Amino acid sequence: MKNLNALEIISNIKPTKILIFGYLSYILLGWLLLCLPFSQSMNVRALDNLFSAASAASTTGLVTVNVGESYTFFGELVILLLIQLGGIGYMTFGSFVVLSIQNRMSGMREDICKKTFSLPEDFSIKRFIKLVIVFTFICELVGAMFLYSIFVYNNEPNPI
Numbered sequence: 001m002k003n004l005n006a007l008e009i010i011s012n013i014k015p016t017k018i019l020i021f022g023y024l025s026y027i028l029l030g031w032l033l034l035c036l037p038f039s040q041s042m043n044v045r046a047l048d049n050l051f052s053a054a055s056a057a058s059t060t061g062l063v064t065v066n067v068g069e070s071y072t073f074f075g076e077l078v079i080l081l082l083i084q085l086g087g088i089g090y091m092t093f094g095s096f097v098v099l100s101i102q103n104r105m106s107g108m109r110e111d112i113c114k115k116t117f118s119l120p121e122d123f124s125i126k127r128f129i130k131l132v133i134v135f136t137f138i139c140e141l142v143g144a145m146f147l148y149s150i151f152v153y154n155n156e157p158n159p160i
Contacts, residue, residue, distance in 0.1 A: 018112055023086075026057045030082045039075035056082035088136055 030053035033039060035046055048064045055062045056079045067076060113125045 026085055027054045030078055033078045034075055041072050042070055044070050057086040059083055059086045
């Protein structure tokens with residue numbers, strides 16, 4: 001019987017299955033973190049935590065509990081990170097980290113990214129991922145500046 005190492009096993013898995021496993025792992029990790037006692041300011045059922053984690057990772061925004069009342073700052077941060085990772089995308093974020101560290105991606109990772117975004121084979125996935133991250137950061141920064149100015153304006157004492 002032939003011995004297979006982990007890389008050979010992973011390289012034989014179809015890109016779609018790796019994508020599904022990636023999102024499921026995000027959701028399960030978020031669910032576990034939301035179930036921790038210091039994530040909750042009041043008792044939240046495990047099923048509600050799972051729903052909140054899945055909803056955040058899929059960026060639907062649906063919840064079964066009041067997030068502000070039910071979770072501590074840590075729990076809210078977990079939900080925020082799941083929203084961020086879900087919005088940017090599992091493979092985009094993972095590939096960006098790999099590009100930042102190694103400045104290259106494996107052929108399998110490029111295939112998965114191309115499958116994720118339905119890109120043509122000759123498309124430069126590295127440039128695309130960098131542009132996605134930069135564009136996302138700029139949009140979030142501009143949005144945060146607008147929201148900050150609105151919040152500051154609404155919290156100023158009324159001179160009347």
